[in-house]
Amino acid sequence: MLQLQHIRENKNGIIDALKKRSLDAEPMLSAILELDEKRRGLQTELDATLAESNKLSKEIGMLFKSGNAAEANALKEQTAGLKEASKKLGEELTSTTSALEEQLYQVPNVPHESVPAGASDEDNEEIFREGDIPKLAEGALPHWELAKKYDIIDFELGVKVTGAGFPVYKGKGARLQRALVAYFLDKNTEAGYTEVQPPHMVNEASGYGTGQLPDKEGQMYHVQADDLYLIPTAEVPITNLHRGDMLSPEDLPIKYTGYTPCFRREAGSYGAHVRGLNRLHQFDKVELVRIERPEASYTALDEMTEHVKVILRELKLPYRILRLCGGDLGFTSALTYDFEVFSTAQDRWLEISSVSNFETFQANRLKLRFKDENGKRQLAHTLNGSSLALPRVLAGILENYQTKDGIEIPEVLIPYCGFDRID
RNA sequence: GGAGGAAUGGCAGAGUGGUCGAAUGCGGCAGUCUUGAAAACUGUUGAGGGUCACACCUCCGGGGGUUCGAAUCCCUCUUCCUCCGCCA
Numbered sequence: 350m351l352q353l354q355h356i357r358e359n360k361n362g363i364i365d366a367l368k369k370r371s372l373d374a375e376p377m378l379s380a381i382l383e384l385d386e387k388r389r390g391l392q393t394e395l396d397a398t399l400a401e402s403n404k405l406s407k408e409i410g411m412l413f414k415s416g417n418a419a420e421a422n423a424l425k426e427q428t429a430g431l432k433e434a435s436k437k438l439g440e441e442l443t444s445t446t447s448a449l450e451e452q453l454y455q456v457p458n459v460p461h462e463s464v465p466a467g468a469s470d471e472d473n474e475e476i477f478r479e480g481d482i483p484k485l486a487e488g489a490l491p492h493w494e495l496a497k498k499y500d501i502i503d504f505e506l507g508v509k510v511t512g513a514g515f516p517v518y519k520g521k522g523a524r525l526q527r528a529l530v531a532y533f534l535d536k537n538t539e540a541g542y543t544e545v546q547p548p549h550m551v552n553e554a555s556g557y558g559t560g561q562l563p564d565k566e567g568q569m570y571h572v573q574a575d576d577l578y579l580i581p582t583a584e585v586p587i588t589n590l591h592r593g594d595m596l597s598p599e600d601l602p603i604k605y606t607g608y609t610p611c612f613r614r615e616a617g618s619y620g621a622h623v624r625g626l627n628r629l630h631q632f633d634k635v636e637l638v639r640i641e642r643p644e645a646s647y648t649a650l651d652e653m654t655e656h657v658k659v660i661l662r663e664l665k666l667p668y669r670i671l672r673l674c675g676g677d678l679g680f681t682s683a684l685t686y687d688f689e690v691f692s693t694a695q696d697r698w699l700e701i702s703s704v705s706n707f708e709t710f711q712a713n714r715l716k717l718r719f720k721d722e723n724g725k726r727q728l729a730h731t732l733n734g735s736s737l738a739l740p741r742v743l744a745g746i747l748e749n750y751q752t753k754d755g756i757e758i759p760e761v762l763i764p765y766c767g768f769d770r771i772d
Numbered sequence: 773g774g775a776g777g778a779a780u781g782g783c784a785g786a787g788u789g790g791u792c793g794a795a796u797g798c799g800g801c802a803g804u805c806u807u808g809a810a811a812a813c814u815g816u817u818g819a820g821g822g823u824c825a826c827a828c829c830u831c832c833g834g835g836g837g838u839u840c841g842a843a844u845c846c847c848u849c850u851u852c853c854u855c856c857g858c859c860a
Contacts, residue, residue, distance in 0.1 A: 392821070396829040403829090406841040410790035421840085428840045595819090726819095 350453050350560075350714045352728070353385055366459045369466040369675030377456055384449040391445060395438040402431040454563060458710040460675050461684035467674025473687070474674065479658070480667030482691050483749050491694045492744040493625030495751060496522065499771050502626070514615075514630035516740075521771045525746070525758070526633065526739055528765030530608050533635040533660065533736055537606035540656055542637060545607045547586035550577040555589040558715040560681040570612050579612035583636035584733045588711060591640060596719035596729065602649060603640040606736070608633065626740035627699065633739040639732040640717065643709070646730035647684075650706045653734045654686055657702050660736060663761045666745050667691045669698065683708045690741065694748040701741040704734030 356363060360378050367374040405428050412421035465474050496502035501522025507515040518526050538544050556562035556578055561569060570579040580586055587605050596603075611634050626632075637656070641649045654670065661668045673685040688702035709728040712718070718726050750757040755772030763769050 389822080392829080396822075399830085400828055402840080407791060409840050414790075425840045432840080 350710060351456055351459065352709065352713055353381075353453070356381060357385070363459055366462075367457070367675075369460045369464055370457060370678065371466075371468050371676050372457070374456065377452060381449065381452045381456070384445060384452060388442065388445045388449055391438055391442045395435060395442055398431055398435045398438060402428055402435060405431070457678075457680045458683050458707065460678055461706070463672065464678060464684055465672065465674045466676075468676040470674075470677045472674035473671040473677055475669055476672050476686075477658075477670040478668070479662065480665065480691075482667045483693055485693050485749075485751065486753055488753075489694045489748070489751060491625065492692075492747040495747045495756065496625065499756065501525070501771060504625070512630070514628070516626070516629065521766075521768060522743075524766055524768075525762070525771070526743060528762050529737075529739055529742060530633060530635060531765050532762055534606060534608055536656075536660055536663075537635065537637060537736060542604040542606035545587060545590070545605050547580075547583060547590070547607055547609065549580055549586075549609055549612075551580055551585050551589065552577060555585055555592065558589045558592045559585045559711055560714065561585060564680060568614055570614060580609060581613050582611050582634060582735075583607045583609040584638060587636065587638045588640075588731055588733065589715065591717050592715045594717055595726070596640075596717075598642070598719060598722055601640060601642050601719060601729065602645065603638075605638045606635060607638070608635045610634075626744045629740055635736050635739075637704075637732075637734045637736050641730045641732065642719070642721075643727065643730050646706050646708065646732060649730075649732055650684065650686075650704065653704045653732065657688055657704060657734060657736055661688065661690070664742070664746070664759045666742075666749060666759075668701075679703075679705065681705075681707050681710050683710065688737075690745040690749075692745055692748050694751070695744075699741045699745060700738075701745065702735040702737045705732060707731045707733075 351363070356378055360382065364374050364378060405424055409421045409424050409428075412418070412424065465472060467473065490498065493502075493504070496504070499521070501519055503517045503519055504513075506517040507513075510517070534544055550572065553562065553576065556569070561578075561581060569581050571577075572579065586609075587607050590605070591603065610631055612631050613629075615628060615630065637653055639649050639653070658670075668688055668690045671687045671689065673679075673682075673687055678685055682705040685703055685705040687700050688704070689698035690701050691697075692699050708730050711731045712728040715731075717729050717731065719729050720726050746759060747756055750759065755770045758766055758769050758771070
């Protein structure tokens with residue numbers, strides 16, 4: 350959520366920046382400012398009424414104390430009108446405030462100046478590429494065929510037990526996945542991230558805090574009996590660990606890493622591009638979350654990007670980095686870099702990581718602040734990144750490391766796996 | 773799941789209808805003293821809105837109610853504690 354004060358002061362700048370998202374924000378922002386003005390007027394009016402009423406109450410109290418009941422009762426009658434007025438003003442204020450918030454929730458984050466304008470993923474800007482694309486032998490298979498051939502992932506079994514999009518990992522497939530989780534967590538903790546194991550379900554307030562609610566309600570599984578949501582990413586519970594906090598300068602930066610399953614309803618889109626591990630309802634992910642001072646957040650974003658690069662380099666997977674254009678940028682993000690691994694057998698790029706700076710957009714909803722050296726309260730910046738989304742890394746490894754009669758294991762994973770090939 | 777109890781400022785802990793945003797202690801900050809530190813003493817110290825700055829308004833777990841007036845009374849929800857039951 351954007352800060353009202355920021356909108357008041359930079360309306361035109363925000364409108365210009367949001368054009369990169371192909372969004373004409375003018376009507377929205379005008380409506381917001383109008384509601385804001387109305388809200389503040391009502392607040393002032395209500396305050397004055399309450400002040401008057403408080404004053405009378407105090408006088409009544411003192412009159413009673415001094416035994417002057419008759420005069421006190423006379424004053425009581427004066428309060429009736431004030432009470433009526435403040436009730437009415439209060440109701441108006443409440444409805445105006447919620448109308449204002451509703452509008453405010455509709456406005457996406459302002460893109461960073463480096464974000465290119467664009468309508469769709471075709472306008473994303475490739476900024477880095479590394480690793481050789483392997484030349485596979487004739488008859489190279491996509492990962493869902495490999496999974497079957499070596500009996501390491503069973504999609505049909507998952508359908509039987511739960512439904513489509515809930516695969517069962519078996520034998521060396523399960524072990525490889527566990528190895529990846531352990532390897533990522535080790536790399537992240539070595540880089541100074543504190544490992545956390547958060548809850549896999551969150552309450553409504555947490556959903557609002559990181560921006561999944563109210564807009565993307567349908568993306569999350571909702572456990573109605575208890576009004577809880579299955580997390581779509583560890584970002585939600587981990588960032589919410591600090592919801593409402595007032596941090597000290599020495600607390601920052603805060604760096605977390607966590608492994609969780611992620612649950613996404615992902616209604617829509619079926620077909621070749623979502624085959625196998627490409628898109629699932631449940632998948633594993635190791636996440637990075639950082640809370641930073643505003644002036645440090647872009648350096649932090651670069652650090653996270655470098656960190657993910659190192660991991661992909663060690664896995665020897667060919668990858669590229671995209672700077673997302675305005676049209677493809679997530680609602681809450683100011684700047685996002687997507688990492689994509691090239692899947693040779695599918696002949697396409699697979700998104701395996703997304704690293705974003707939300708600036709104060711989440712912090713504003715979360716009321717996540719710190720008190721700086723001058724005692725001034727400021728919103729912190731929040732960032733997160735995947736490191737990494739497991740199924741697609743797995744897909745990339747299976748496809749790029751396949752040989753005629755087996756799948757090699759990347760060298761760095763062998764100690765974690767306890768075997769060096771799947772056959 | 774059943775029966776009781778509790779929730780107050782960074783922490784501990786008073787406050788059961790009227791200048792209570794809240795005693796007191798600890799902690800924090802500033803100062804005095806000291807070569808320095810500690811101790812002692814003095815002052816100061818919650819948050820949000822609002823204002824150029826004041827004024828003023830709101831907040832005693834959340835929501836609602838009674839009252840001229842609520843931390844205090846009523847309803848409700850949540851969380852925590854104790855006992856019983858069940859349980860990986």
